[in-house]
Amino acid sequence: MFKLPAISFGTFQIAPNQTRAAVTAALQSGYRAVDTAYSYKNEAAVGQAIRQAGLTRDRVFVTSKAYINQLGFRETSAAIDQSLAALGLDYLDLYLIHMPFGDYYGAYRALLAAKKAGKVRAIGVANFDPARLADLGHHFGELPAVDQVEHHPFYQRSAEIAAIRKLGVTPQAWAPLAEGRHQLFTNSQLTAIAQAHGKTVAQVVLKWHQQLGLPLVVKSLSPNHLKDNLALDDFRLTALEMATIAKLDLGRPSLLDINSVAEVDRLYDYLDHPVVTTLAD
Ligand SMILES: NC(=O)c1ccc[n+]([C@@H]2O[C@H](COP(=O)([O-])OP(=O)(O)OC[C@H]3O[C@@H](n4cnc5c(N)ncnc54)[C@H](OP(=O)(O)O)[C@@H]3O)[C@@H](O)[C@H]2O)c1
Structure with missing residues (x-):
């Protein structure tokens, strides 16, 4: 029976030359799932870190993704x-169509x-x-x-x-910390909840995801944050705290609005000017 790990380590916007150290640090901190993608341009370094970690292959859950310029039967x-070769692995635990x-x-x-x-x-x-998703299910007979x-x-x-769950599909949260947008880390309500539990705002937000039953992918380049993000088992948010966080919803994406024409144009432009290449320069 398929089960997605509760917490995966994300590698978006980690430059290729920083990725091996970042994934190694994550695995040493206890992460056992790593999320990469062709478009992140760091699969080779992710693979090196996993292969050098001294863990058997079945102990690390590896996800990668086909980007929008890799779609089509032959292309995908x-x-x-190509992803398997770059990672140096025989199989992927999960492979996604990115968009x-x-x-x-x-x-x-x-x-x-x-x-x-x-x-x-x-x-x-x-x-x-x-x-x-429903259309894929009808068309292919497999969701x-x-x-x-x-x-x-x-x-x-x-x-x-x-609705995703009702179809029997597992939703997984990306950017659970909103990449820090909307001043998430200094938000007054989240800070008050964090102080009540002696935890950080990041821990409160990740715990909120867990209490909603959502597996998540979170990124950090900081050794302390890596540890904090796994230390979620010694507290529980109250119903009132969950309700307080529910009220922070702005009802629109903060990072990726795939239903906007400008965003679609930007994503196709990204193929010519990948962000990660810029970071690595
Ligand atoms: N499928 C998709 O389309 C898609 C899109 C975007 C992302 N993703 C995946 O989801 C992963 C996570 O999303 P993301 O990287 O965009 O954003 P994120 O995980 O929400 O936020 C990462 C940011 O939060 C900070 N942070 C992490 N832990 C912290 C803590 N305990 N305290 C304070 N700051 C903390 C990090 O800084 P520090 O380094 O200083 O800790 C980093 O700046 C990605 O890496 C990628 O694997 C998928």
Whole structure:
């Protein structure tokens, strides 16, 4: 039975030359799931860190994703082989279609074939709305295992999360800390809750995700934050605190609005000017 780890280590916007150390630090802190993507340009370094960690392959859950320029049956089949080669792994635990653009039907067919061939253990998508998931289910007779979506206190999308779950798909939160947007780390209500528990704002927000039953992918380059983000078992938010956080919802994305034309244009432009390349320069 497929089970997504509760906490994965995210590697978006970690420059390739910093990634091996970052993933090594995460694995040493106790993370056992790592999320990368072709578009992050750091799969090779992620793979090096995992292979050098001294852990057997079955102890680390590895996710990667096909970007919008890798979609289509032939393209995505090649993309899976390319990611496996870059990572230096025989299989991926989870492979996602990064966004619902381009020929994602052909891509999904490639994912199904790769699963049958044992190259990926589970298949999923990211940034799909529930109606698109339902369509995949009807068209292919098999729903994705996971839908990885932007989710944090300022974008809670509770009806969508419920609809994703109702289909039997596991929603997974990306950017659970909203990348610090909207001054999340100094928000007065979150700070008051954190102080009441002797915890940090980040820990409160991650715990809130856990109490909502949402697996998450969080990134940190700080050794202290890495540890903090795993230290969530010694407290519990009250119903009132959960309700206080529920009220922070702004009802719109903070980071990725895939339903905006300008955003779609920006994402296609990104192919020519990848952010990570800029960071690595
Ligand atoms: N599927 C998709 O389309 C998609 C899109 C975006 C992201 N993702 C995945 O989701 C992962 C997480 O999202 P994200 O990296 O964008 O944002 P995030 O995890 O919400 O935020 C990362 C930021 O929070 C800070 N932080 C982390 N822990 C902290 C703590 N305990 N205290 C204070 N600050 C803390 C980090 O700084 P420090 O380094 O200083 O700790 C970093 O600046 C990505 O890395 C990627 O793997 C997927």
